[in-house]
Amino acid sequence: MLTLFHAPGTCSLASLITLNELELDHDVHLVNTMAGGTRTPEFLAINPKGRVPALKTERGILTETVAILLYLAQIAPQAGLAPLSDPFALGDLQAFNSYLASTVHVAHAHRPRGSRWADEESSLEDMKRRVPGNMTECFNLIETGMFRGPWVMGDTYTIADPYLYTICTWLAGDGVDIANFPRVHDHFKRMNERPAVKKALSLTA
Ligand SMILES: N[C@@H](CCC(=O)N[C@@H](CS)C(=O)NCC(=O)O)C(=O)O
Structure with missing residues (x-):
């Protein structure tokens, strides 16, 4: 199961849209950035950079929108969201x-x-x-x-x-x-x- 750490209104929206497009089974953990949600010890254990998005996968946690988007495209190659073989x-x-x-x-x-x-x-x-x-x-x-x-x-x-x-x-x-x-x-x-x-x-x- 994938878990996306997401804050509405932020760049993590791109990852959430992509999870939805791919219809991948996932949970969303909402983070309130305005209330310091990226600075808590619990969140810093997920992403020491203190930023969303972070994606929890079976293999570990991925951060950075560019990396997460490509990862999602790679685990659902049949959807063709990236030209993986070119x-x-x-x-x-x-x-x-x-x-x-x-x-x-x-x-x-x-x-x-x-x-x-x-x-x-x-x-x-x-x-x-x-x-x-x-x-x-x-x-x-x-x-x-x-x-x-x-x-x-x-x-x-x-x-x-x-x-x-x-x-x-x-x-x-x-x-x-x-x-x-x-x-x-x-x-x-x-x-x-x-x-x-x-x-x-x-x-x-
Ligand atoms: N390079 C990162 C940037 C992540 C980033 O700056 N996230 C912002 C939201 S758009 C954030 O978490 N801000 C909360 C904070 O700085 O506490 C990416 O593209 O994923």
Whole structure:
């Protein structure tokens, strides 16, 4: 049995959507990040990094969205959520998801999580002011150069789709209108209609 440590509204949504898409038997352990749920001794024993998502498997615990998504695609290969037998195509997919993890997610985190990088109130405010511009820059690149359509990697729905969708759910709060990116916006609306997404969003803290 798989157990996902998930906090609604966070990047762990991508893993939850993927578990739902694959119809894999799983439990969800809700973590309240706002109430310090990632800092408790019990949670730090699960993930010493103090972050969601974490996925408990029969073999041990996996962390990091990029790793969890690929693991899920690998244990249910018949669903075809990643091109597992094509090294270039898989590298290409991982390049997209790695960009989301290492650049776009981090650009967003400067608004709610600036205290990871600075203490002074003026520094925190300065970082927050940069978020709409930085997220716009990232999404311009995705819209015009990275997103293939109709799904992120082209004709086939992959593990890049729930991850892009998850980050899109943060755009309004970051002061960015998703309508500025018509192809990404269309993807977001189609993702909202998927039963796996609706089911994932129905879980609240
Ligand atoms: N690189 C990690 C980032 C994980 C991460 O930053 N998770 C955030 C939610 S989006 C979190 O757990 N924040 C709670 C905290 O910092 O206490 C991944 O992609 O999984």
